[in-house]
Amino acid sequence: MKKRFTILLALLLSIGTILAACSSKEGSSSEKDGKDGKPYEIKWYTIGTPQKDTDKVFEEVNKYLKEEINATVKMTQIDWGDWDQKSQVMINSGEAMDIIFTNGSKYVQNAQKGAFVALDEMLEKEGKELKDALDPALLEGVKIDGSIYGIPANKEAARQTVYTFNKRLVDKYGFDVSTVKTLEDLEPMLKVIKENESGVTPMATFKAYLPYDYIFNNEMPFAFPFEGGNDQVINQFESDLTMQTYKTMHSYYKAGYLKEDAATSKDSWPMDVENWFVRMGDSQPYADLLWSRSAKYDVVSVPAEQPVTINDSVSGSIQAISATSKNPKKAMEFLNLLNTDPYLRNLVDKGLEGVHYEKNADGMITDLPARIESYNIPTYSIGNFFTLYLYETDPTDKWEQFKLFNDSASAAPTLGFHFNNAPVRSEIAAITNISKEFYPALATGSVDPEEYLPKYNKKLKEAGIDKVLEEIQKQYDEWKKEQ
Structure with missing residues (x-):
């Protein structure tokens, strides 16, 4: 009896230990x-x-x-x-x-x-x-x-591509940047910078802007024209507009307005290094104030397009x-x-008030040196803009202007349409590799488009671009019927 009682007691204690452990695990999981x-x-x-x-x-x-x-x-x-x-x-x-x-x-x-x-x-x-x-x-x-x-x-929910200039150089040479409407309008300014500013690259490495609504991105050959209203997906690299744009970029490259390694350079061209004259990028209301503050020198921008709301924006x-x-x-x-x-x-x-910025009596802020040097986080990547403190140099209506900017934009044909590439995944993979081979050199003007665009389009055909275009059109038409 004594032996049986001892075994029973040990068994009960073991069960109690196991139950306690299970209870502890459940508790710690739920307590998260x-x-x-x-x-x-x-x-x-x-x-x-x-x-x-x-x-x-x-x-x-x-x-x-x-x-x-x-x-x-x-x-x-x-x-x-x-x-x-x-x-x-x-x-x-x-x-x-x-x-x-x-x-x-x-x-x-x-x-x-x-x-x-x-x-x-x-x-x-x-x-x-x-x-x-x-x-x-x-x-x-x-x-x-x-x-x-x-x-x-x-x-900002809309996209507006802009040409952004180093304002010091704009003022130094008396350039009227408001006259810049197209890529070709840059040429006289680029020539002056090339001839007179030895430490400055006239064009920061960027890919030439083309006015299309892209299914994937501007490197891939699937796009809807903003104008025309035909709701037809195309290979934009077959268009006359693309050929003309890339010919202009090639002439700029040969003139030395871009770096020789523009197609392969991984240089991010940060704004806080003042070694460029003009660059391209997407803007927002009062963006020049933000960029100037980050760069620690003034920049000025002019639009390359009207605001448009696209999936990417x-x-x-x-x-x-x-x-x-x-x-x-x-x-x-x-x-x-x-x-x-x-x-x-x-x-x-x-960052930290008193370390990275200081706040005035009105609740507006000013960056301290440590903000630029030690804690310069890209604002756009974090979240809601409309709870951010305004800088002393910001217009008090900044966030109201953001809302007006969004309201003023036209909607792209594919806004809300997301292509499912599963039926043509292997073709997309092949086309992606081909685009990586050709696009950077063409878009930076590093090669002659009259020679390389036909080669690019021939390889795209061989990789099955027509099948992908057909699938995109099919899915787009089905989506459009439901809108």
Whole structure:
């Protein structure tokens, strides 16, 4: 009896230990979403040059987040030139992470293949305030097959490509940049800079602008013309406009207005290095003030096109929750707070008050040297613009102008249309490789388009471009009927 009692007691104690362990595991798992448990660390990967003061800023960020949502954030920036390749490798390998920056066709493709979590249900609960704060058109524009897979930055929803000039050189030579309407209009100015400014490259490395609505991006041969209204997808590299544009770029390249290695250079041409005269990029209201502040010298821009709302502008900056996240709800709680809480939004964006910026009695701010030198985060990549502090040099109506800018834009033919490339995936892969071979050299003027555009188009034909164009048209027509 004594022996049996001892065995029974040991068995009961073992069962009790196992139950206690199970209870502890369940408790620790559920506590990740609670106020009293161990804070959950959110792994966030985003674009931009890593900054010296990131750890210092996020020490304060995490103090705040622990109190608000019982979480901390580990933000890792990947430099501009490395972003596309490294981020895609992380996604393809299934690396454990919670939030990742994405945009454009990469967002669509990765959402379609299951790399991101559908957020619709969480936007009704953990992200309710965030959903209420966002322009509904933005959320509508990032839907893939009816579901939302990322949080778009609440900012300018339209695109306007501009020519941006170094204002010091504009003033020095008395250039009237308002006369620049086309690529060809730049030539007299470029010639003067080439002849008189030995330390300046007339054209920062950029790809020539073409006015099309792209299905993937401007490197791929699938586009809808903005004008004409025929709703027909084309290979823009067969157009007369593309040939003329690339001929102009080639003449500029031969004249020495671009670097010799323009097609292969990975130089990001940062604005804070004053070694360029003109560049191209996408703008927003009062962008010159923002760029001048970041560069520490003045720039001035003129439009290359009227504002237009396209899929890339709506999806130009997105935070997606990874399918590998161990706690998607906690990640959504953070995104909700980041986009609706002015204190947190400005802390992540501007850094520490008194260290990276100072605030005046009106609540407007001025950057301190440490902001430019040690914590210069790309604002567009983080989230909601409309909770950001205004600078002392900002117009007080800045955010109102953003809304007017969005309202003034015309909608591109494909706004809201997202192509599913599954039926032609192998053709797309082949065409992508061909485009990588030809596009950089053609768009920077590094080769003669009269020789290389026909070669490019011949290879595209051999790779099955007609089949892809047919599939895009089919899906577009079906989508259009439902609008």
